[in-house]
Amino acid sequence: MKKALWFGLGFVMFAILMWYYLFHWANTELPLHLKGTAADPSMFMNERQQELSHEFSRMKDFIYFISVPLNWLIYLLVLGFGLSKKFREASSGVTRFSIIHTALYVLLLSIVSYILTFPLDYYSYTVSKEYNVSVQSFSGWMKDGLISFWVDYLFTVLTVLVIFFFIRKSKRRWWFYAWLVSIPFTIFLYFIQPVVIDPLYNDFYPLKDKVLKERILALADRADIPASNVYEVNMSEKTNSLNAYVNGIGSNLRIVLWDTTLKQLSENQVLFVMAHEMGHYVMHHLYWNLLIAFIESFIGLFLGNKLYQWAVNRFGDRWGIKGVEDIAGLPVLLLIFALLSFAVSPVESAISRKVEYDADKYAIEMTKDPKAAVGAFQKLTISGLSEVNPPKLVKFFLYDHPTMLDRISFLEDYQMSREPKVKEKKK
Template sequence: MARKIGLYGVLAYFLFGLFFYWYLFYFADSSLPFEYQGSQADPATFLNERELFLSEEYSRIRYLLYFLSTPFEWLFYLFILLLGLSKAFKDWSEVTTKRKWLQTAVYLFWLSIFSYVAMLPLSYISYHLSKSYHISTQSFASWMKEELIDFWLNYGITFILVMVLYWLMKKSTKRWWLYGWLLSVPFTLFLTFLQPVVIDPLYNDFYPLKNKELETEILELAKKADIPADHVFEVNMSEKTNALNAYVTGIGSNARIVLWDTTLDKLSNEQILFIMAHEMAHYVEKHIYVNIATSLVFSLAGMYLTYKLMNWTVVRYGNAFKISAVSDLRSLPLFLLIISMLLFISSPLSNMISRYQETRADRYAIEMTKDTEAGITSFQELSRAGLSQVNPPFLVKFFIYGHPTMLERISTLEEYEHKQRGTKEIEGN
């Protein structure tokens, strides 16, 4: 049974990867519809031939890596179960210590180490790819430092979650999923509150914006949007990337307006103000809270489905996976496997919600700044800096894109510009 499951798993992964390779490199068409050719959304109008070629090539490889990495994680957890490694981790933990909480820590450490080693090649390929196309400027030492921070941060958070979750499983075999979800609500809010001031500074240095004139203009926008900000922060990202970004993050008193220094270096003040107006829209329309609420609804459904699927799997394949009960710590790879698959399956819906919010934020920025030229040119520069496709294939947008495509965003700005011109012409007459 175990051998058959493993064979089917490898075959499914191979066919999945082959399908997306064929789709991205031979079937998908990222060319612009005829009506957009020659418009400001046409990459041929703002990218040279080399940039056009590189953006297409880089995007296809990057998307393929995503579609290979996600199911590879599922395959990894499957083989951890089939090869008895989960049982071995538990045996090692019981030999190491008699204390239950330390046994959980030891088990999770071994599972995390094996997972990190298994995923490291794909992570490195992604880093190397970004470096090869001059998106990343990060040194290998800096990249490894962030990888280690990721490892220990994820380990710490996962340890807390696993300790609570498996304690609940033992206390209530039928309601653990509901109690676990209820406890996740304050935990999620707590992490969101801490992220700008505790987690983010682990990766980057944040300091007040040096350009005080620009800071004053941004804070004036923030005041119009009723955002309680006294400072704008910039973060030194030029040592890591050539990409551009800006965001408003955090909740309550920890809310922060942040600009990457690459954005400050490559965009004009007018372009930056348009982008900041877009980011402020997320705060004004309370997208942070909407996203928290949405993720909690998704997680409630996900926890219930995980509960049902874990019970069914243990009953049917418990012997093959060497799991005696759902509450047995050896079932953790199965739990992570199911959660990862559910996240992938639900990603089109969460992406659709995110794209709606981003569209709303673009419209807010247009109304606030009235500067469509700054918006169009900033989006063009974002495409150039990140070598991103203006019109990505459907399945890429469906599974990956949390933002509207650059074609959609620039076209929206052009339409607004044309309407404004028409209005002015009518008023003039």
């Protein structure tokens, strides 16, 4: 009980420190040489929009930094209060089939995690609603949350069944066999994402604007992307934010636009956004993401195995875990993977920012319309109340895209680099 109180106190102190850092200490002043440029929020946002952007970004960042250690704390509490042992005993007393034991155990653990994280998730939802970024009804939000719960539960059960099957077969090499199985499974997920998982949350239909559709397909043809259709998704029922993407692999490749993007961006701005997404496809970023995921999972499973063996040997008796093959050890494994994932997130974000920068460069070279590109990023900033120049710690952990300051500055530099050539042609 004392340790639980210390963990709780530590969590509160961390929350206070993060609050002061984000709202009082972090420096987000615009560099002097960029004031008055297209990257300066005062040039495309009114004072109220700038205030809302600052407040909303800080609140969302704070919620993220609180949610991460909260998940760690939940796993520790489940172990420390003996809940994991009780879940194992409860699930094993229902039937003699081990598959059902595992499914029931994961269900109990998932329900506890869902209940304990619900207040923070709900707070995040209300913040988005308050700042008019989200327009989704509470019932719609709950529906999406429950869909996510059961989708996550299904994949977690499958993953846990595979991992503990291999642990029981080989306590030393299970991590390698699990990694081998994860390769085709990950590829399968990439393949079914656009046609099975995404439609659970939203309605997808062919782009209604025929003229824009032809222009996008012509752009795709120039990029040698084998697309025969462009899809629109009804995100305006949920948000005022803008987005577009190209996802899926093989025959399930899809070009998708949020209807909010279509409503708020001009045609040329939409084309720049789509050229950016096509750049990911042309430069094989989807496949690079897969390769990186395989490398990360290999290292993560290897380190996870070492740490899991150590933790169970060190604390197993105290937590009521009989051995590494005991399903009651799952919270330990999940905690380890969560910690490793957080540790590697700055590296992932840095790689992703480089990838997004390359896609921006590809898009502007393809469309050669920096004015439309800058306008698109400015509208993206306003619609999502994004912060142009976020705190360094936020950028380090959270930003998998370049900041709007970096993106718009790059486009302005690109435009300036082309101006002399235009003048020379006029002469």
